[in-house]
Amino acid sequence: MADEVDADLSWQQAIRRAVRDPAQLCRILRLPADVEAAAIRATRDFPLFAPRGYIQRMRPGDPNDPLLRQVLPLAAELTDRPGDHHDPVGDGAASLRPGLLQKYEQRVLLVTTGACAVHCRYCFRRHFPYQQVPNSPVAWQPAIDQIAADASIREVILSGGDPLTLVDDQLAELVNRLTKIPHLRRLRIHTRLPIVIPQRVTAGLLSAITPSRLTPIMVIHANHAAELDRHVAAALAELATAGILLLNQAVLLRGVNDSLDSLVQLSERLVDLRVVPYYLHQLDRVTGAAHFEVPVEQGKQLIAGLRASLPGYAVPRYVQEIPGQPNKTVLA
Numbered sequence: 001m002a003d004e005v006d007a008d009l010s011w012q013q014a015i016r017r018a019v020r021d022p023a024q025l026c027r028i029l030r031l032p033a034d035v036e037a038a039a040i041r042a043t044r045d046f047p048l049f050a051p052r053g054y055i056q057r058m059r060p061g062d063p064n065d066p067l068l069r070q071v072l073p074l075a076a077e078l079t080d081r082p083g084d085h086h087d088p089v090g091d092g093a094a095s096l097r098p099g100l101l102q103k104y105e106q107r108v109l110l111v112t113t114g115a116c117a118v119h120c121r122y123c124f125r126r127h128f129p130y131q132q133v134p135n136s137p138v139a140w141q142p143a144i145d146q147i148a149a150d151a152s153i154r155e156v157i158l159s160g161g162d163p164l165t166l167v168d169d170q171l172a173e174l175v176n177r178l179t180k181i182p183h184l185r186r187l188r189i190h191t192r193l194p195i196v197i198p199q200r201v202t203a204g205l206l207s208a209i210t211p212s213r214l215t216p217i218m219v220i221h222a223n224h225a226a227e228l229d230r231h232v233a234a235a236l237a238e239l240a241t242a243g244i245l246l247l248n249q250a251v252l253l254r255g256v257n258d259s260l261d262s263l264v265q266l267s268e269r270l271v272d273l274r275v276v277p278y279y280l281h282q283l284d285r286v287t288g289a290a291h292f293e294v295p296v297e298q299g300k301q302l303i304a305g306l307r308a309s310l311p312g313y314a315v316p317r318y319v320q321e322i323p324g325q326p327n328k329t330v331l332a
Contacts, residue, residue: 009053011193011200015117015165018051022073025050029068030061042073046126046288049119054196057226066224066256070120076291077121086127088284090323099133100143104327107155107188110143112174115165118196122251122292124284130161137173148181155186164193164200172208179212187214190249192221195228198235206242216244220275223250223257225265233273240274247278250316252299253292260305267306267314276313282320282331296320296331303332 009017019025022039025048039048050071059065063072094101101109114130134140147153156178163171178184189209193200209216218239222228228236240246248270250257257263267277280303283293299318306315319328 009199011197011202014051014053014197014199018049018117019055020047020049022048025055025072028052028055028060029058029065031063035063035072038075039073042075042077044078046073046077046121047119048073049116051117051196053198053231054118054227057229064255066262067226069255070122070223070253071118073121074291077288079290080287081285081290084285084287084290086287088124088286088323089321091125091128093323096146097143099140100146106152107157108147108153109157109159110140111160112140112158112163113161113165116160116162117165117193117200120192122253122283122286122289124286125161126286126288133161137170137177140174140177144177144181147178147184151183153183155188156184157188157190159190162191162193163189164191164205168202168204168208171205175209175212175214179214184214186217187212188217188219190219190221194218194220194235194239195222195232198231201235201238206238210242210244217247218244219247219249219278221250222248222266222270223253224262225269228266228269228273236273236275246273246275248275248316249279249281250277251281251283251292252294252302252318253283254294256292258294258298258302260302260309263302263306264309267310267316271314277316279328280316280318282318284321300332 022043023036026036026039048071054067058068091101094103096102099111101111111133113135114133134143147156175187178187236246250266252258257266270277282296282299283289303315303318317330318332319330322329
């Protein structure tokens with residue numbers, strides 16, 4: 001493939017060299033001219049951002065490659081569907097202060113940054129007002145003070161954007177401040193970086209998150225077994241060996257993983273890599289992503305097929321996030 005990527009790049013270099021131009025992506029993958037034209041139009045509201053190492057895992061010449069479909073802008077994104085929203089999961093209503101959300105008891109979510117290492121076209125936060133989010137140690141302090149003042153909170157979830165786009169020193173400082181809050185027990189990090197840029201898993205990252213007294217949990221995000229190449233496998237092995245509980249959340253996506261074979265392969269590959277298949281999400285109805293939606297009844301059939309094919313620990317819970325509910329709704 002053209003534009004081969006050096007796997008030895010640092011994670012910061014990999015972010016800097018990510019593809020942002022739809023025409024360039026289409027040239028690298030030798031895609032038809034009509035695909036390129038549509039991709040250029042569809043970046044009007046949500047830009048393309050795809051690391052080259054992730055692009056390397058895609059099949060050249062195939063517009064239907066399951067990894068490509070997750071990042072390729074399509075003309076369908078420009079069609080509004082009744083019932084879709086800019087805030088489909090009620091982040092705004094759950095906001096305690098800018099960047100600090102609470103939807104469920106005993107845990108809060110801290111939006112640490114608006115930066116991501118990949119722009120997933122189905123992202124439920126593709127319209128999130130990141131310009132209002134604190135993104136530095138000084139700016140995080142009011143949220144940390146609010147967490148410290150509420151003894152009912154047991155767990156803090158670092159989200160974004162992607163919290164692992166923070167440099168190690170920033171991340172370590174944030175973890176240290178949270179560690180000093182006596183009623184906290186767990187630190188959860190939601191991230192796509194070990195999947196799309198596995199170089200992010202470094203000794204510096206591990207030293208930033210593992211010395212804490214807080215139990216470390218990392219929820220990664222892989223939707224297809226083809227995402228889990230040998231470089232990702234090595235990164236996940238480092239995380240697991242460091243004592244971090246690894247969970248995966250996937251989104252059920254039309255044309256990506258809406259078949260029994262693809263979901264079986266994903267779960268088996270995750271388990272082999274010491275990652276628990278945790279959630280399979282029904283698509284959040286965010287404006288611009290309707291073309292990814294799979295009917296709930298089809299999702300239920302797929303979960304039934306997984307239960308018939310796999311041991312129970314390898315079957316994710318099929319869930320939907322409904323704003324205002326006290327927990328995620330289990331569909332199957």
